Amino acid sequence: MAPRTARPTMKDVAVLAGVSPKTVSNVLTGAASVREETRRRVEAAMGELDFVPNLSARGLRNGRTGVIGFALPDLATAFSASITHAVVEAAHDRGLVVQLEETAAEPQREYDLVYRARTHQIDGLILNPVRLQDSVVEHVQHLPPVVLIGEVEQHRTDRVYIDSRHAGRAAAEHMISRGARRIAALGGAAANVTEKLATLGQRLQGYLEAITEAGLEPDPQLQMDVPEWSIAGGAAGMQALLERQIIFDAVVCFTDSIALGALHALHTAGLRVPQDVLVSGFDDVEHAGFTCPPLTTVRFDHNDYGTAALDLLASRVEDRSLAPRAVEIPHELVERQSTQAAPLGHDPRR
C-alpha cells in the first residue's frame, strides 16, 4: 500500500470518477440534480479514496460554518446541564453543532464569542447574560446573530424568556396562601438591582409585588444576595440569614441550586421543612423532585426553551434583517412537599 499521503480532494474524486469537481460538489451537497449513474460513479470514487470534504474550505467559500456559540454564566450548575443538553440536542436535530463558552468568570468572554462570530468561526450565538449592563449586547456596534435567553429587557436581539416576574410572584403568593408572613428571598436583594432588570431582578420584583399586595411589609433584611448561584452559595445565604437572627417562615429561592443549599442549611440548623419553614426553588431541575422534602419550584420545559432559542437563531442566520422577536416559554408552579404546611416560623427569640 502506498504511504499515507495528503487527503484526497474533490478534484481527485472528480478525476477518478471522470467528472468535474463541480459534479462532485453537486453529489455531496445535493444542490443540483445529478444523473443516477453519474452519482453512483462519484460515490464509488469517494468511497475508494476515502474522501471527506474540507469544511474549512466550504466555510471560507460559503461564509457559513454550521456552528453556533452557546454561552452560560456557570456551566457547573444543574440548570446549566439541563439547558445545555437541550440546546445540543436541538442543534443536532437541525444539523448544527454547538461551541460552548462560560462567561461568569470574566465578562470579556462574551466579547470573545462575538469576535468568533466576526472571524467566521461561528454563525451566531446564544447568550445568557447575568447583568445586561455588562453584556456585550449593550456595547457592540455590529452584533452577529444573537439570541438572548433569560429575562432581559432589551430589544436589539431576539430573545427567549419566561415571565419571571409572574413566576416570582406566584411563588410568593403560594407561600402567603399557606400562611407564611415573613418570606425571605434568596438570590438577590433589591438594593443591588439596577434599572435594566435581568433574571434576578424580575424574580425579585414579582416577589415584592406579591408581598405588597398581600398587605405585608417588604423587609430588606429578608432579601439575601447570593453571589454564586450554586448549592454552596444557597447554603451560605441561608446561614447568613440564620446568623443575623432574622425571623422568617418561608424562603423563595431564585434557583433550585440555591434552594438545595437552603434546605441543607435549614436542616443542619434543626429547622424542619415545611413544618417550620417553607422553601421554593426555580427551574425544576431533575434534582428538585428528589430532595428531602421534595421541592416546590417553578417549572418550564427546558427542551422547549433550548429549541426556541435555536429556532430563532437559525432563522436569523438565514435573514439578518428580521425584526427582533421575543418568545415566551410558559411556566407553572409545581407544588411539592417543601411548601405543604402552615409554617410555624423561625424565631430566634423563642
Place this chain on the structure above:
Amino acid sequence: MAPRTARPTMKDVAVLAGVSPKTVSNVLTGAASVREETRRRVEAAMGELDFVPNLSARGLRNGRTGVIGFALPDLATAFSASITHAVVEAAHDRGLVVQLEETAAEPQREYDLVYRARTHQIDGLILNPVRLQDSVVEHVQHLPPVVLIGEVEQHRTDRVYIDSRHAGRAAAEHMISRGARRIAALGGAAANVTEKLATLGQRLQGYLEAITEAGLEPDPQLQMDVPEWSIAGGAAGMQALLERQIIFDAVVCFTDSIALGALHALHTAGLRVPQDVLVSGFDDVEHAGFTCPPLTTVRFDHNDYGTAALDLLASRVEDRSLAPRAVEIPHELVERQSTQAAPLGHDPRR
C-alpha cells in the same frame, strides 16, 4: 457614511498601511519580527477598518482550527456539568475552544465527531465512551487525535482515568468495615459486563473483589443494572431492589446521581440512612455534600481530570506520532454521614 460593505480583508489593511498582505499577517500572528513603526501603521489601519481575520481562511491554509470536540454520554447529569466546566476552562486557558456533543442517544454520534475531525472542523476530540466495544475507537482505521476519559482498557489512544477498580473496592471495604454484610451495587450487573471493561465494569469488579476477600458471598440479586445514570434511574433501581424483597444493609452506587436517587427511594420507603442502610456514591459532585444525609463518595479533582485530558490532546495535535499515554488521576473516599453507622439492614421478612 458609506453603506456597510463586505468585510475588510488583510489586503485592504495592507493597502491602507502601505505594506504587503504578508506583513499584515506577520503583525497578526507574530510569526516574523516586524519593525516597530511598520507594526504601528498596520495596527492603525486594522483599527480604522475594524478588521478581523477570517478564521475559516486561516483554517483552510493551516489545517488547524483551534477547536476541539468534547463528547459525553449524557450532558444533563451533575457529573457532566462539573467535568464540562473543567474542560471548557482548561481549553480557554490554552486558547482553545470546545465543541460539544452528546453520544448516549445514538453511538453514531461518536462517528460524527471523528468525521468532523476529518473534515477539519475540529483538531481533535475528548471522548467518554460508555461501552468500549461500541465505541468509534474500536472501529475506525485512521483516528484523529483522541483522548479517552473514563476507565477504558485500550491502548490505541491517550487516556485519562481514575483507578475505578480500586475505588469500587474501597467503597465496598468501607461498607464492610462498618459492619455491612449484604452490600448491593447500583449501576451495573456482572451479567452485563463484557470482556473489555469500561467504567462500570471496573467499579463493579472492585466491589466484587472486596466482597469476596471479606469472605462474603457475591449475590447477583444484589447487582442492579441502572440503564440511565440519572437520579430517576437510581431511584428506580432502588425501588426494584426493594420490590424484589431483597435483603441488604448497604448500597454502593456507581455515580452520585444514582446515589441521590437511591437515597430518595430509601427515604420514601421509610428506611433510614445510615441507621438501616449505608449508601455511597461516586464522583463527589457538589450536591453530594448537601444531601440528607450527606453522601459518602469517591472524590477526584474534576479540574485536574479535564486539564489532563486537554494537555494530552493538545500535545497529540502537535505531534501525532507520540506513543499513547495514560494519566491516572488520584482519588479518595470521602466519608460523610451516609455511612456513619453500623446498619441494621433492610429485611422485608422482619
Place this chain on the structure above:
DNA sequence: TTGAAAGCGCTAACAT
C-alpha cells in the same frame, strides 16, 4: 525586514 506569487479545497456564476 518586506514583497510577489501561488495555492489551500471548495462552490457560485456562467457556459455548454
Place this chain on the structure above:
DNA sequence: ATGTTAGCGCTTTCAA
C-alpha cells in the same frame, strides 16, 4: 446535466 473559470482570505514559499 455537467464543465470551466474564478476567487473566498489567508499564509507559505521564494525573492529582493
